[in-house]
Amino acid sequence: MAHINTLDPGASPLDYYGFELRRYREAAGLTQRQLGEIVNYTGSLVGQVETARKVPTPEFSERVDAALGTGGLLSRLVDLVLRSQLPAWFREVAELQARATDICAFEVHMVPGLLQTEAYARAVLGALDEAGLDDRTAARLARQRIFERGTPPVYWLVLSEAALHQEMGDRQVMHGQLAHLLSFQSNSRISVQILPFSAGAHAGLQGSFDVYRFASDPAIVYTEGYGSGHPTANPDTVRDCSLRYDHLQAAALSLKDSAELIRRVMEDRYGEQVA
Known part of the structure; x- marks a missing residue:
């Protein structure tokens, strides 16, 4: 199981997505719970995505992009993440x-x-x-x-x-x-x-x-x-x-x-x- 302090952004598209999500959230000065409340998801789900234990959806990505002002980064990344979940x-x-x-x-x-x-x-x-x-x-x-x-x-x-x-x-x-x-x-x-x-x-x-x-x-x-x-x-x-x-x-x-x-x-x- 990935740990938030040891998450390797180069390990997979999912890890990279989680790393970027955490980086942008912390730069905005928000906790996982606070971000979850803004985008209408639980703080637990935000944490699971950040630690590569949950695959994000396009809808989640769009809401977080809007909340954190990422310029659409996560919405662009999510296609790569989801494609990586397909059978090899x-x-x-x-x-x-x-x-x-x-x-x-x-x-x-x-x-x-x-x-x-x-x-x-x-x-x-x-x-x-x-x-x-x-x-x-x-x-x-x-x-x-x-x-x-x-x-x-x-x-x-x-x-x-x-x-x-x-x-x-x-x-x-x-x-x-x-x-x-x-x-x-x-x-x-x-x-x-x-x-x-x-x-x-x-x-x-x-x-x-x-x-x-x-x-x-x-x-x-x-x-x-x-x-x-x-x-x-x-x-x-x-x-x-x-x-x-x-x-x-x-x-x-x-x-x-x-x-x-x-x-x-x-x-x-x-x-x-x-x-």
């Missing part, structure tokens, strides 16, 4: 997503992390292991901040209809998740198409994959296994998966029909039921 094998993928100008995703079993609600993410991440679930959920949701950039990536998702029926958490969680998918209808940079059961055999039978495209670098295809990720810039693989994606988009429902199907499943399967 996934960090490269998070970096690719953060740099991509276009992301084309095909998902079979569940809504992908970039479009998950907090409740849905907790249900997915906690399926086998609830250890550190709050921090792992926060790290996953932080990846969605790429859509808050001045010029966010164009994100196109082809989602199997099966994912609408695979109940993660409970009916309330699923209702919220499908409503979240519908909320992107007016967003010209995020599009969701549903690949219906009626499509039958299709070009994505080998599994989920992403295609990342960049402003000046070669495109990359990403696939995932148990506890491992597999990004590749092999031109043959990129061409093959790009063609597969074109066929998946052609087989999927239109944006309008996809939204209607999502809404129908949300209401019929996960809506309020009268006994």
Whole structure:
């Protein structure tokens, strides 16, 4: 366990964040309790963040930046901190997503992390292991901040209809998740198409994959296994998966029909039921 007097700011992004938080708080002449009262958190939580025992959230960082006049330092650091909490094998993928100008995703079993609600993410991440679930959920949701950039990536998702029926958490969680998918209808940079059961055999039978495209670098295809990720810039693989994606988009429902199907499943399967 880190001790406040021996915290090494070079040990990790989390340690560096805690070191800077403590430095700015002390420069302002505030105790942990006093700062907590100002930002509406407990002094204990402030102390846990300062000693690298608790992962800060973007909201916490924004409030402390405002209270201490840090010029947004902690809000800039928190993305690095949260990314460091991702599994080591996934960090490269998070970096690719953060740099991509276009992301084309095909998902079979569940809504992908970039479009998950907090409740849905907790249900997915906690399926086998609830250890550190709050921090792992926060790290996953932080990846969605790429859509808050001045010029966010164009994100196109082809989602199997099966994912609408695979109940993660409970009916309330699923209702919220499908409503979240519908909320992107007016967003010209995020599009969701549903690949219906009626499509039958299709070009994505080998599994989920992403295609990342960049402003000046070669495109990359990403696939995932148990506890491992597999990004590749092999031109043959990129061409093959790009063609597969074109066929998946052609087989999927239109944006309008996809939204209607999502809404129908949300209401019929996960809506309020009268006994």
